[in-house]
Amino acid sequence: MIMNYAIGIDLGGSSIKAVTATPAGEALSRHNIEFDPDKNMEWAEKIRALVQQLQQERGGPAGSIGVSAPGLAAADGRSIACMPERLQGLEGLDWTKFLGAPKMVPVLNDAHAALLGEAWVGAARGFENVIMLTLGTGVGGAAMVDGRLLRGHIGRAGHLGHASLDPDGPPDCAGTPGSLEVAIGNCTIQDRSGGRFHTTPHLIAAHLKGDAEASAIWLKSVKALAAAICSFINILDPEAVIVGGGIARAGAALFGPLQRFLERMEWRPGGHRARILPAQLGELAGAFGAAHNSLLCK
Amino acid sequence: MIMNYAIGIDLGGSSIKAVTATPAGEALSRHNIEFDPDKNMEWAEKIRALVQQLQQERGGPAGSIGVSAPGLAAADGRSIACMPERLQGLEGLDWTKFLGAPKMVPVLNDAHAALLGEAWVGAARGFENVIMLTLGTGVGGAAMVDGRLLRGHIGRAGHLGHASLDPDGPPDCAGTPGSLEVAIGNCTIQDRSGGRFHTTPHLIAAHLKGDAEASAIWLKSVKALAAAICSFINILDPEAVIVGGGIARAGAALFGPLQRFLERMEWRPGGHRARILPAQLGELAGAFGAAHNSLLCK
Amino acid sequence: MIMNYAIGIDLGGSSIKAVTATPAGEALSRHNIEFDPDKNMEWAEKIRALVQQLQQERGGPAGSIGVSAPGLAAADGRSIACMPERLQGLEGLDWTKFLGAPKMVPVLNDAHAALLGEAWVGAARGFENVIMLTLGTGVGGAAMVDGRLLRGHIGRAGHLGHASLDPDGPPDCAGTPGSLEVAIGNCTIQDRSGGRFHTTPHLIAAHLKGDAEASAIWLKSVKALAAAICSFINILDPEAVIVGGGIARAGAALFGPLQRFLERMEWRPGGHRARILPAQLGELAGAFGAAHNSLLCK
């Protein structure tokens, strides 16, 4: 008799992350497969093949399968309803049909999935009200309210990277002027540094060496992040704020000044303060979240 | 036989608003009583007397009583748990005991109550995901998610006026730098106008007469409001945004440019746009919300 | 016997302006000739032919000839010493030799020439301390101190358009962050309007029709201009500020709000205020300045 297990698939821009896990959250296997985004729906075929392969390896069908992908998930959770420009074919694809699964394959927005993953087996475990920020090329976000994922009216809730910090600033990809994503996302590192830095790790390395220009740029970005986190605390009142993504790997170079700025900015009624915690699952958070979501799906 | 009815009480800084209403939301009476905030707990005695008087007038005890007040409501809903500086005696006051009520008297934060009121019998009726902004001396806010009030971990959720729009800006009363409240609240009108205007209606009147300086100040504030609303849409994904408070009485002078700015700033996936609606209940919104909250309380 | 007269030539990006004038400043003729900037030094040949033609028409050689052109004039006034990228062949060209003139042909920076022209026969006449701003694609500037043109150490003085109004802003063509040119020059109109407006006159027309977004953009730019003029007043202490260029043709739509903002911002010790005056010579200012400069040259 085979063990019951779930498969979680997280579709990214040029790679697929996957996990198999027990209902208790123990990871049985982890996978990272690249694909060519210019080849028509290569990602879809690779996911179908991967799901078959994983079930063969496990010796029997998965108890449930979940998918995470960029874009807004449909209200019925069967597809991504809105995904402009990239990954042609994803919008409207019914994953239950596509994978020929006996049970519904629920689909999540990727940032939502990452928070669900961290809430299941990572840094967000045990919190009923918690938000997550993923600092990478862009800035992803998600929120959990009273133990439930915050989806909103059309599945757009939790886009914390698209909070404005400067109404006169340049618009980001969603049109939000001077957003948190503009202030700290890798996508603007060249603009923020006048072309000098091409990646945030290079900027932070120069900052740590005492380069005044780098320090000014980096600390301005961290201050913006702190101000945004204050906003999120005042709006959503989470018990904890999980910070992940490539930029969060800077560790103390990020969390040190971030805590410093929060000392001054955070509203702390009755002395209460939100906890700022690094994410724990790295790039597999979305796959774990997709797996957990499939287990929750009746 | 007397009709079942609820009493809603909304305690403000220097006045008490109250309504009696049927369970269906029909208002039976409306009340506005001033008190002297410098007299020790005069507000409390006036509320107790008002409740007695209303029940005498109705010919029998209310089916339920609800209270709305500034500050953060306790998790058990029996009191305001945190209310610094103003209204000595409010913090920790158990309203069920104080009013000698046979049934629990639930207590709400005043901005939360205003949204509950508008959702019951005002502009927010029929929306499951909706937020409300109250533009007055400060900027109040509240959010409803999937039909439930968003409270958060310590009852602080929904403080939309304390969203930062400028990390380098001056701190507001909650310490948030350059917040929406700083950008448009009446409390900063003198600062924003270099001492020239003392109230927002005067500023708007000058703007409507073609005064360039007034236009620059007012439109900058409305642009900030638009950017903040974009943030709230991206974070909470409401179907509608209710805008109330004294400043919202400007009507087209506010809503016209606000819609203009949103045309450019709002993220509208699949053409979806959030509705921007004026509040309908005016200064009685909180009292209606308190009444409704008491009806929902088992 | 022919009348003594001077020729003034002003070389622009795609056209040549010229005047002939008496030593007293009376214009004898005005000329505007286009050239193809992509044809190798066509501008130079057209200027040489124009000078010959004008002298034939006048019936005898000019008493003096002066040239105005973009770039920094050499210290000896015989050439443009520094002119990157455009108008190949201009840098280092000795105009006295090139035109075969019997007397030195002095060369001026074009913005410097425009102020000299206005000081000779235009709006700046009679002022010993006066500055000029030319609001067009870029923002040109020049200053006169105690009756003499302010040149500075390498001929760069007076570049008022490259004064920073935002240290964190985007660099302009000179590298100055968030400069006056960025704030109001036509070169940034698309950026400032999110792509909506392509020319400043269109922006101003929409503003005058009550378009809130246009008003916000335009009044923000005028406020930036006012702040910059305050800076120039505090730095150079001119008796008058001459404002010219295509954008200044907006008249009251510019000067009205500009005066409004200056009421609040300008430092007025002892009640003294600088006069803000529209330029009078239009696109011929530089040619007049070049002619006058040749008359001043021994």
Add this chain to the structure above:
Amino acid sequence: MIMNYAIGIDLGGSSIKAVTATPAGEALSRHNIEFDPDKNMEWAEKIRALVQQLQQERGGPAGSIGVSAPGLAAADGRSIACMPERLQGLEGLDWTKFLGAPKMVPVLNDAHAALLGEAWVGAARGFENVIMLTLGTGVGGAAMVDGRLLRGHIGRAGHLGHASLDPDGPPDCAGTPGSLEVAIGNCTIQDRSGGRFHTTPHLIAAHLKGDAEASAIWLKSVKALAAAICSFINILDPEAVIVGGGIARAGAALFGPLQRFLERMEWRPGGHRARILPAQLGELAGAFGAAHNSLLCK
């Protein structure tokens, strides 16, 4: 036979600095006398007594006497014409009469005097076009153009501290919004640090210890200074920029990041760059300038 010598007096807010010097600029004596600004014109009596004492000590009358003081100097150089609020009695005082001097006692604005002093025997020696910034409680400034002090129309020129870097910023004491003085002067250190720091040296000390909040505040101020210096270079085209005042004593903690920011911001046509130099005369610069000014006075 006694040596010819000049006396230079520099009146400050609560102390009088003085030097006696030979016409070649050799200092014979240096003096620093405190006075009580609340005692009616005590400063004037102390200066009169000091001048008498110095002449007795020297064994004969000075060849010339010069005075430097806050406020705008009159066009005839005999008095301070405009000095609001402080030092009652200074405005309009004719120093030649007051000191009973046989020769005119010329009067200079204090920042103008400091630059004249540095140009005579300090860091600005040998430069024809040079500006000076004094970073202290406020930010003072002065400019020399072609070897002559830039006075402007009413003696206000050179107020470099009152250049705007933020049109929406708070007004400084001259009404200039978001000026350089607001950005780096000691008068705003508490505002800039949310009340945490009371002096700039404390801020810089924390920055040097790696305090992220202090670094963010300090580097933002230095960046603003760099942007302002860019503006001054583009407007006045000096060969050198002298930076003095108490804040400049920070040395490398100021000049290091300042040069860093200028690498990116400064316009350097033909590779030319302005020299940034620390002042050399400290708090005696104004007294030296006053002495030199008296020697230049026929």
